[in-house]
Amino acid sequence: MGTWDVGPFDNDTAADFCGALDGAAADERKSIVRGALTRVIDTADHLEVSESEVAVAAAALVAAQCPGGEPADPVFGPEELLPDFTGMRDLALQALDRVMTEPSELMELWDESDGAPWRANVRQLQNVLLPQPPGEQLGLI
Template sequence: MNAWGTGPFENESAAAFIQEVLQDGAFALAEAFDVALDPDNDWLGAEEGHRAIAAAEILAAVLTGDTTALTDAALRSWVQGTDPAELAPLRDLATGAVDRVLSPSSELPDLWEESETADTWRADVERLRVALG
């Protein structure tokens, strides 16, 4: 699974996604949500799921101003310099993407189910859902 922790940025896919956000901004977030919500995909792979969770965490940080979950200083700076009103329209997409990650048609719950930290991972994703409103 290329993960080293249960946090939203504690895997290779999400760590790489940070660079996309720093380069492409809101477009990278929207793209991650669109991929997760693509109705033509019956199955959401782990990499896409990790990216959707990371994008949702970044959006939540922009909307709430709470950057404690962000592990990258450059990303925190980007978030602090981003107008929440500009990204607010992505909230529903983010919530839908998180729901899709938690669904039976997603690889991540299956991968985490086999882990001793499955409850911690699921609780963190549920915390993210609440943060998104």
């Protein structure tokens, strides 16, 4: 596993996924992200590390377009213009929930080392993806 840090784009698999998004036709990028999220959601048995890493990166791309979201990594994230992914917030949340639920190889690998910072990053993504209360959306809270 080529992983160098705890962020959603800090591994070879996520960087390759972002490169594939850049190489895809503009009208295919939304379905690629949706597919990455739904593949993980639909996995009932052991979830492979590569599928999880791609799903976390895809969820981070969705979160990047939400209020409070962090921009995608400028080095390893996609370089090409991305469509609006905000309609996939629920899918992204479900995918992150699945990555954080046994049996998940990525979660197991992080549990073998100090996985607390990685878990904190995933929780931050989940918090950004949660629907905001109406008053908060308007900046009233």
